[in-house]
Amino acid sequence: MILLILGLFVVSCHGYTPFRLTDCKNSTRRVVTLDGAPQEYPITFPGHVSVPATVTVHRPVEGPYTLDVTVEKFFFFDYFALPCFSNVGSCTYDPCALLNWFRNACPWQLRESDFPCTCQTVTQNTTYRLQPHPFYIPGLNSAWQWIAYGDFRVTGRLIEDATGEEVNCYSLEFTVQAALPELSWDIWDW
Template identity: 35%
Template sequence: MLFDSPSLSSSQQVKSITWENCDSGKLPGTIKSLSISPDPVSIPGEVIVSVVLNTEVPLSSPLQIKITAEKELFGDWLTAPCIDKFGSCTYTEVCDLLDAFFKPGQQCPGPLQTYGLPCHCPFRAGSYSLPTTSFKIPSFSLPSWLAEGNYRVTGILSHKNQEIGCAKFTFSLAEPSSWWW
């Protein structure tokens, strides 16, 4: 007998990732290119990323990112609330978040250091390129109401209430099928 048993699987897959600049690239901060593979990306697992970002203005504190996360439910898009800094949240000081992840005074980790990419504010105006690089994604759990479905995530970067950049991402989350004979 065949049956699908996603409850036995502790992994997830991110499928069909697409992206676009919200403003057709008219703001001073843009994603010039972004490639993510494989499709689907398994969590836990390995993801291969290459990205080129551009900013026509220097970026310094205070930098804010407003994330709006939406999940499709019965053909409608519902905004996910901000719970424990996850979901539709506003992060009022990105520079402080970076300092929490990458301690000030220490070298930037791995690929950032290799390609001369900064990991602390301020960021000078210019182009930032991360060539094809592999990252390991650790296992983590999502609330069951977020575990599967179609999503839209919009991120707006602002400096002193001036919008610098905006990007939209769409993807699907699913648990891989486990088949038992």
Template identity: 35%
Template sequence: MSTFFNRACYNKYSRNDIEEWGLMLRKLTLKPDPVEIPGNITAWGYIRVNKPIVGNISLELKLKRYLGFFWLSVPCLKNIGSCTYPDVCELLEDHYNETIGCNENLQAHDIPCTCPFLPGTYTLKPEMFQIPQLKGLWASLAKGDYKADVRLRDTDSNEVIACQHIEFSLTNGFVPTVSPTDKPKCTNILDCLFG
């Protein structure tokens, strides 16, 4: 399955539900495909925010890996895998504090790094991120084909505000060479995932 695939969860929700969601990932492109770990990845796309994203928002990630003849759910281990993150706004706020700051590309295009996310279309121009070498068990298990369902939920109302189905492949990549004058675009997993 060496193709990155992304769509709304149409088979789980009606068309009216989807149109009412607070957030829609309209397009996301990743290159190279499959994604190489470690390696450099270029991402671009756009998100449509229909309602303000603020408050108690949880992120539910259901991750499955293809094992020959069946899809196996990846358990949540050390906040990686099929996990629920109870407060996305707090997670982003903790990550993008005053010392780390927001990614330059996001700032240049007025894309917020923390809540609230106000209504509008947010466009990410092509941006290269460096994916670090995985360590331990993750290094040997990462290569493969994956499916992920990602849901954002307003925990106060229990309303689903976004749902995205993503399919992707990971492969063993090259060790990137970075000259001493180059600054990597991301240095940890949160930087790589959230910019």
């Protein structure tokens, strides 16, 4: 009986969600338009992911804006929000401060694609294309790994601070699976 309950728990917590990037606010005042999808899917953790993407900037990005991110994980029969912990999870950010984190060490994947690493270098009415270079997703401490696998929904809402208006909203649904250990079938390893 315990094995049946454990099996149902594992199956209900981890399914397969097709990758979806959805515009959840079709605003005429939008700041950016996003499009893209990972080449390797489902996403493997730890591991590499290549995400060719297109970002079109319609308005100045220096704001000030607030980015309200909600990260939800599927448990049993519904999604539940993960709290903000050490600036990861369902948190509120200054989007330019996030980009400025890269100011001194812009990843080569972004540099090779001429993708801006600070708000000051983003040009209005421009389309940026991120080439499918691999990004490495490192592993977590084993105590936290259980939360990294499964089906997720991440919603990002960009709010204009001066008016309180939501000017962008994107929802991202995806699956993260555990990386399989590499097995050696060499008879000399025995």
